[in-house]
Amino acid sequence: MSNVNKHMYSYFFIIPAAIIYTVFFLAPTVMSFFFSLTRWTLIDWEFIGLENFKQFFSEPSLMIGFKNTLFYAFSTMSLKVIIGLLLAVFLCSKIRNKNLLRSVVFFPALLSTIAVGVVFNAMMNPTIGIINKGLALIGITGPDWLGDANIALFSVVLVDVWKGVGIATVIFIAGIMAIPAEYYEAHKIDGGNSFQEFLHITLPLSRPALNTVIILALIGGMRTFDLVWAMTGGGPGFSTDLLASIIYKQYAGGFYGLATAGNVLLFLFVGLIAFPIFKLLNRKEVDL
Amino acid sequence: MSIEIKQERTAMLQSYDREIQSSVKKKKDLKLLSIESFSILVALVLFGIPFYFVIINSFKDVTEAANMSLAWPSSFHILENYKQVVTANNGMVLRAFFNSTLITLLSIITMILVCSMAAFVLQRRQGRGSKFLNSMVLVGLMIPPAIVPTIWVLQSIGLFKTLPGIVLLESALHFSFACMLYKAFMATIPREIDEAALMDGCSSFKLYFKIILPLLKPVTSTIIVLSSINIYNDFENMLYFFPGAENATVQLTLYNFKGMFGTSWNLLFADVLLISIPPLILFIFFNKKIVAGMTAGAVKG
Amino acid sequence: MNKFKSKIVKVLATSVVLSTLLAGCGGQDKASSGSNSKNEQVTLTMLIGDTINTPGFQEVVKNIEQDLNIKTEIEIRPGGPEGENIVKTRLATGDMADLSVFNSGSLLKTLNPEQNFVDLTNEPFMKNIFDTFKETVTDNGKVFGAPVSSSQVGGWLYNKRVYEELGLSVPKTWDELMANNAKIKAAGKTAVIGSYNTNWTAQLIILADYYNVHAQEPNFAKDYTAGKAKYAKTPAALRGFEKLEDINKKGYMNKDFNTTTYDQAMKLLADGDGVHYPMLTQVLPVIADKYPDKINDIGVFPQPSDSADVNGFTVWLPNTILINKKTEKLEAAKKWVEYYVSEKGIAAYSSKSKAIGPNVINGIKVADDAYPAVKEMMPYFDSGNVAPALEFLTPVKGANLPQISTEVGGGITKALKGAQMYDKDVEKQAVQLGLPGWK
Numbered sequence A: 001m002s003n004v005n006k007h008m009y010s011y012f013f014i015i016p017a018a019i020i021y022t023v024f025f026l027a028p029t030v031m032s033f034f035f036s037l038t039r040w041t042l043i044d045w046e047f048i049g050l051e052n053f054k055q056f057f058s059e060p061s062l063m064i065g066f067k068n069t070l071f072y073a074f075s076t077m078s079l080k081v082i083i084g085l086l087l088a089v090f091l092c093s094k095i096r097n098k099n100l101l102r103s104v105v106f107f108p109a110l111l112s113t114i115a116v117g118v119v120f121n122a123m124m125n126p127t128i129g130i131i132n133k134g135l136a137l138i139g140i141t142g143p144d145w146l147g148d149a150n151i152a153l154f155s156v157v158l159v160d161v162w163k164g165v166g167i168a169t170v171i172f173i174a175g176i177m178a179i180p181a182e183y184y185e186a187h188k189i190d191g192g193n194s195f196q197e198f199l200h201i202t203l204p205l206s207r208p209a210l211n212t213v214i215i216l217a218l219i220g221g222m223r224t225f226d227l228v229w230a231m232t233g234g235g236p237g238f239s240t241d242l243l244a245s246i247i248y249k250q251y252a253g254g255f256y257g258l259a260t261a262g263n264v265l266l267f268l269f270v271g272l273i274a275f276p277i278f279k280l281l282n283r284k285e286v287d288l
Numbered sequence B: 001m002s003i004e005i006k007q008e009r010t011a012m013l014q015s016y017d018r019e020i021q022s023s024v025k026k027k028k029d030l031k032l033l034s035i036e037s038f039s040i041l042v043a044l045v046l047f048g049i050p051f052y053f054v055i056i057n058s059f060k061d062v063t064e065a066a067n068m069s070l071a072w073p074s075s076f077h078i079l080e081n082y083k084q085v086v087t088a089n090n091g092m093v094l095r096a097f098f099n100s101t102l103i104t105l106l107s108i109i110t111m112i113l114v115c116s117m118a119a120f121v122l123q124r125r126q127g128r129g130s131k132f133l134n135s136m137v138l139v140g141l142m143i144p145p146a147i148v149p150t151i152w153v154l155q156s157i158g159l160f161k162t163l164p165g166i167v168l169l170e171s172a173l174h175f176s177f178a179c180m181l182y183k184a185f186m187a188t189i190p191r192e193i194d195e196a197a198l199m200d201g202c203s204s205f206k207l208y209f210k211i212i213l214p215l216l217k218p219v220t221s222t223i224i225v226l227s228s229i230n231i232y233n234d235f236e237n238m239l240y241f242f243p244g245a246e247n248a249t250v251q252l253t254l255y256n257f258k259g260m261f262g263t264s265w266n267l268l269f270a271d272v273l274l275i276s277i278p279p280l281i282l283f284i285f286f287n288k289k290i291v292a293g294m295t296a297g298a299v300k301g
Numbered sequence C: 001m002n003k004f005k006s007k008i009v010k011v012l013a014t015s016v017v018l019s020t021l022l023a024g025c026g027g028q029d030k031a032s033s034g035s036n037s038k039n040e041q042v043t044l045t046m047l048i049g050d051t052i053n054t055p056g057f058q059e060v061v062k063n064i065e066q067d068l069n070i071k072t073e074i075e076i077r078p079g080g081p082e083g084e085n086i087v088k089t090r091l092a093t094g095d096m097a098d099l100s101v102f103n104s105g106s107l108l109k110t111l112n113p114e115q116n117f118v119d120l121t122n123e124p125f126m127k128n129i130f131d132t133f134k135e136t137v138t139d140n141g142k143v144f145g146a147p148v149s150s151s152q153v154g155g156w157l158y159n160k161r162v163y164e165e166l167g168l169s170v171p172k173t174w175d176e177l178m179a180n181n182a183k184i185k186a187a188g189k190t191a192v193i194g195s196y197n198t199n200w201t202a203q204l205i206i207l208a209d210y211y212n213v214h215a216q217e218p219n220f221a222k223d224y225t226a227g228k229a230k231y232a233k234t235p236a237a238l239r240g241f242e243k244l245e246d247i248n249k250k251g252y253m254n255k256d257f258n259t260t261t262y263d264q265a266m267k268l269l270a271d272g273d274g275v276h277y278p279m280l281t282q283v284l285p286v287i288a289d290k291y292p293d294k295i296n297d298i299g300v301f302p303q304p305s306d307s308a309d310v311n312g313f314t315v316w317l318p319n320t321i322l323i324n325k326k327t328e329k330l331e332a333a334k335k336w337v338e339y340y341v342s343e344k345g346i347a348a349y350s351s352k353s354k355a356i357g358p359n360v361i362n363g364i365k366v367a368d369d370a371y372p373a374v375k376e377m378m379p380y381f382d383s384g385n386v387a388p389a390l391e392f393l394t395p396v397k398g399a400n401l402p403q404i405s406t407e408v409g410g411g412i413t414k415a416l417k418g419a420q421m422y423d424k425d426v427e428k429q430a431v432q433l434g435l436p437g438w439k
Helices: A002-008 A011-035 A051-057 A062-092 A098-110 A113-123 A130-137 A152-177 A181-189 A194-205 A207-223 A226-231 A243-252 A256-287 B002-057 B078-124 B128-142 B147-156 B163-173 B175-186 B191-199 B204-215 B217-232 B236-241 B250-257 B265-297 C002-035 C055-068 C080-092 C131-136 C160-165 C174-186 C199-207 C210-216 C220-225 C235-249 C262-271 C283-290 C330-341 C343-352 C372-382 C401-409 C415-433
Strands: A038-040 A045-047 C042-049 C070-077 C099-102 C145-147 C152-159 C190-192 C274-280 C298-301 C313-316 C320-323 C386-388
Touching: A011 A038, A011 A256, A011 B078, A011 B128, A011 B147, A011 B163, A011 B175, A038 A051, A038 A256, A051 A256, A062 A098, A062 A152, A062 A194, A062 A207, A062 A243, A062 A256, A098 A152, A098 B002, A098 B265, A113 A152, A113 A226, A113 B002, A113 B250, A113 B265, A152 A207, A152 A226, A181 A194, A194 A207, A207 A243, A207 A256, A207 B128, A226 A243, A243 A256, A243 C080, A256 B128, B002 B265, B078 B128, B078 B163, B078 B175, B078 B204, B078 B217, B078 B250, B078 B265, B128 B175, B147 B163, B147 B236, B147 C080, B163 B175, B163 B236, B175 B217, B191 B204, B217 B265, B236 B250, B236 C080, B250 B265, B250 C070, C042 C080, C042 C330, C055 C070, C055 C330, C055 C343, C070 C080, C070 C330, C099 C330, C145 C330, C152 C160, C152 C262, C152 C372, C160 C298, C174 C190, C174 C235, C174 C274, C199 C235, C199 C274, C199 C401, C210 C220, C210 C235, C210 C313, C210 C386, C235 C401, C235 C415, C262 C274, C262 C283, C274 C283, C298 C372, C313 C372, C320 C330, C330 C343, C401 C415
Parallel strands: C042 C070, C042 C099, C190 C274, C313 C386
Antiparallel strands: A038 A045, C099 C320, C145 C320, C152 C274, C152 C298, C152 C313
């Protein structure tokens, strides 16, 4: 078999990908990691050891950034999982207009983050925005979505979920459709209701889909900041800063060594959180 | 005799059963209908209103659009606004359309070939080497690109600010995601197929191009949709690695309407609509296939 | 490590070779244009921030194409930190446009002008430009840029119509201003417009206070650059932070100041729903464009100090046009700049965009049809009661001032704490620039 292995699956197939990936991604990344140990002005650099890491840890908003990043990643991930799964079950049931609704749910994923940010920024305005005007119609005084430091990040989370839940839903739909129909038939004969059906068949058997959604949403949530940047710019004050936006600010400020040091930290942070979860998910799959 | 009675009874029971079932069904129908209409209403509010908001405001004049309301325009400026968007900055929007579409198209083609080939071997070979390679792939999901070193690399091989440069770069940056999906899908293709092909004297190239690649079609559609949305909507990479006035890409056009004179919301919204058309068309084409591709792909996430 | 450095140098060298190779192609172009310069059109590339692209600027570009047969290919970048980043990246990678526009003052210093831009010190067209401007684009004794527009002031824009209605007069001291605010608030209007959604706008109260700092501590800028003076430890400088805090404590801002944008703030001011807006006068043309019937209601006064004797404007010098040192078309680029700052160029500019403050070029008077607010600031210039903003006097400026300002102005952080945070923030920049006196 190992002979077959070598013969059939020659590493030759990997070469084009390896070249492109190494040249355009890995090599620059390794280069940049070196610069995390320097004071770097792009034109000149000076080796300063771990000074950048020390400096990065004294950023005024760093602790907020860590907390916010975790909050952002886990809340977008869990909302996408819960809402996506419910939507998927619903959109796989015997309703009419299924395809229309599926398209509608997926539609925001097509839009660019900047465009979505711009539009929601306009809609979330506390006084003239249509969201609060709509809420006023039913007698609710809407909050200052993006201006109140306590809820601004959560508002961005909601928009992120609005934009991204379509992809999660599609993955779940795929997972559910892959469940052989016999399981459901067997369950019907046993006389289970639809809630039990969801609990005993749909949920466990769409676990691979669940894993995919969790990993993609979690890693995505930890390294993105574009939506936050487009909607709040990290504000009010530092209240919605994420690790990635802090790094971006260093970069924009011209502190390139510092920014790459931040990148190394972000990478370690993501790895520290994502890898155990990755392992855990995979193990549970085996248990099944 | 007893058998007859039994049969009668069964028949009776069955008809009774059917009656119950049909009344349940009616009830169910009613319930379903109300759920359906409710869901459509919710979808309309959550997804329809923002869409309507953008459309209706793209029809207004500058001051009215600045109110950012859902109100019907007091006067329509459809042609005028859209013409202004298209002609702004020497027809930048059109150039951007052309550039973005071309980059997306070429990157996707490159990615499909390169990623599926890599995934083919990475999934089939199980060993220490392939494990290491797999974790390298995962790294690509976690680290954002390093801008300046990447530009150095592009410059030193003479590809900076060129179409091939940005195409290869976008392929590299979206490699991990596509590779993961391909690998997951590949896992569902039985190895027996490979072995049978080998028995028949197929070379591994033939196996890949004639058998595996066609079998990957569903997940390829998924990747086409998801990755091309990402590449088409990419803002930062284009800004850094493909600069120059003649190299404008669609996301950059949004900046035409923000700036010194404040934001011209009507034009900004019109531009948002215009640049969302290509992904929309793509989506309409591939809509049904996205799910199909993921169906298998997600099974072994 | 040295090996690595030499490797990088090699990479850079390759790119230089490449660019000279490419330049070979461009060179041909130039040679032919050189022999027949009257007929052959030259095309220059130009990278500008989005706020520069005014009708006036476009008009000059159009005239340059007609009169000099130099076509300008304009590339617009976003403003703010993103924009700075793009400029730095493109300089570092040797990919700058022939001409570019960038901030003068401290930000320009971060670009290492001597290495990247053409020295214009001895160009005849620079003679007419004010020294106050030249100082802000000077590095190591060389002048690198020409002004792209007029200068402007940062102060308190106010709605004169409402002032008249409420019987208010222009305040000379901070207490008078606060008294005015109290009356405006009592009248049910927004006394001070906050537009923190566009977060750089939150810094204005701190930055526009610099005239007052300068009047009390003339050496502040010098000591600040040397790392000796700090905002938190200099009472006069700390006042800016305290004033910002004061406004918030008294509740004089619009309720939704955190989500109000720059655009919306202008509308509030023009409509008179908001009466004061601490801002740069660059908003004037925008207001004139969007609310043409309201522009005459808008006036401006300096940020008051604590004493009526100290009363003057903090001035922002214009952005600057720079010529790329690596340009292939140096002659054309110089001609371009010469035209831009010539009488013809300025006439073309002002035919489409009015000045937002006095010009920094000799012999150019403020036009008779200038915005009323601009006329209002002129006496201060004539009597010399003006001082450049701190960012034009020192290269030290922290990147986080907008955020810190929104925290202090939003009541999240106390003034003193904010000043301390900012003092810490600027350290990074000073160290990065390698200034003496900083760790």
